[in-house]
Each structure stands twice: as structure tokens, then as C-alpha cells.
Amino acid sequence: MKNATIDIREILSLLPHRYPFLLIDRVISYKQGESLVALKNVTMNEAYFTGHFPGRPVMPGVLILEAMAQAGGVLAYKSTNTSPADGVLYYFAGIDNARFRRVVEPGDQLRLEVKVLRSKREIWKLEGAAYVGDELACSAEFMSARKGDERG
Secondary structure (H helix, E strand, O other), X not given: OEOOXXXXXXXXXXXXXOOOOOOXXXXXXXXXXXXEEEEEEOOOOOHHHHOOOOOOOOOOHHHHHHHHHHHHHHHHHHHHOOOHHHOOEEEEEEEEEEEEOOOOOOOOEEEEEEEEEEEEOOEEEEEEEEEXXXXXXXXXXXXXXXXXXXXX
8 A cells, every 4th residue: 555644635626425424534545446544533522423423422323434435536536536526426326235233432443444345437346344442333335426527
């Protein structure tokens, strides 16, 4: 994997998401067209914790899946040398085999690992896993569909 990291400023240039829906804090490694590892620091300041659940804050599983999808989006943008500024958007298009193994709570750091299973023109199929330390929290296969500028 490429050792270069991607900081929050570059992530903001690569994803159209903003607070409270931006779910990646840093990319720690990636290999264009193949894989990416990102981090999400889970803090008590997350808006969803006020209602999920009062007295027992738990990160919603759908947001863990969304974080993996956003990591896949960063990988797709880096792999195709595009960005939302070019008129290119990657939409979450499908999910299979989602499994939740561990609760994610404030104070945890999610390590999001995504790998390309295949990409053909505007459709990407990836597999993802989210870890807290060495414990698997969630795994899934997901698809994204590219809309916009037809390069790559």
C-alpha cells in the first residue's frame, strides 16, 4: 500500500459529505485501484448519540456501513484522479452480506479497510471491514455507481 496519508483537508476535497455526515477522519494508506485503510474517531460529540441510545450510546450500524462506503469513495476518486469538483459523484448503490460483530461506542477508533473486488466503468464492487483494535466490528460487500464526467 502507498504509505502516504490523506488528511482531512484532502478528504474534504474528495467527498461531498460534510458535518454531521462526514465519517472519515484520515486515510492512513492506500493503493490506487486496490485498497484503502481509513480511520474514524468515534466521539461522544456525534449528534446521533443523543438518541441512539440515551444512557447507552452506540454508533448505528448503518453509519458504520456508510463510513466504509465513504472510504470506498475516497479510493475510487484517488484511483480515477477525479473529485466532486469535476462533476463526478459516487453513489452508494448496494450492499450484501452485512454482518455486525461488535458494538462501537464513544472513545473507539474505527479502522476502515476496503478492497476493490472489481470495477467496470461506472460500477465498483468492494468489500469492507471495520475494526476496533483487532476486533472485527462490521463487514460487508458494497457497490457504488459513478455519475458525472465519464473519464476513467
